[in-house]
Amino acid sequence: MAVKYKVIQRGQPGVAGGGEKKYYANAVTNGELTLEKLTTRIEKNSTVGGADIRAVLYAMVDLMREELEDGAIVRLGDLGSLRISISSKGEAEEKDVTANSIKGAKCIFTPGSSLKKMLNNLTYEKTV
Numbered sequence: 001m002a003v004k005y006k007v008i009q010r011g012q013p014g015v016a017g018g019g020e021k022k023y024y025a026n027a028v029t030n031g032e033l034t035l036e037k038l039t040t041r042i043e044k045n046s047t048v049g050g051a052d053i054r055a056v057l058y059a060m061v062d063l064m065r066e067e068l069e070d071g072a073i074v075r076l077g078d079l080g081s082l083r084i085s086i087s088s089k090g091e092a093e094e095k096d097v098t099a100n101s102i103k104g105a106k107c108i109f110t111p112g113s114s115l116k117k118m119l120n121n122l123t124y125e126k127t128v
Helices: 035-044 050-069 113-120
Strands: 003-010 022-027 080-088 102-111 124-126
Touching (some): 035 050, 050 080, 102 113
Antiparallel strands (some): 080 102
16 A cells, blocks of 8 residues: 655745745655554454553553653664653853753654565555
């Protein structure tokens, strides 16, 4: 199956009025896989019941959150890994960089080899 995309027009970031506008491909999503749907599909393909699957998934999220808060990289085998990344204001002196310099944090996902292979082999289909 092909990944669908549409064409959008964007201006230059940070330029008043958008500056020179260009056209870009933008992926079109097709629904979502919720935790409930994921549980049901795993349940159909295994001997484990839905309640046990949900319990493991929720416990995994809690444990991942704790480990990420402690600065660990969470490696999930073929799925990939998660790590925390922070952004901060630039300061003139090293001594001026404090926790107050930090503007925010995000969770970075790096796909594992199986997902990377899938990404390299995608096909694309333009939608209207």
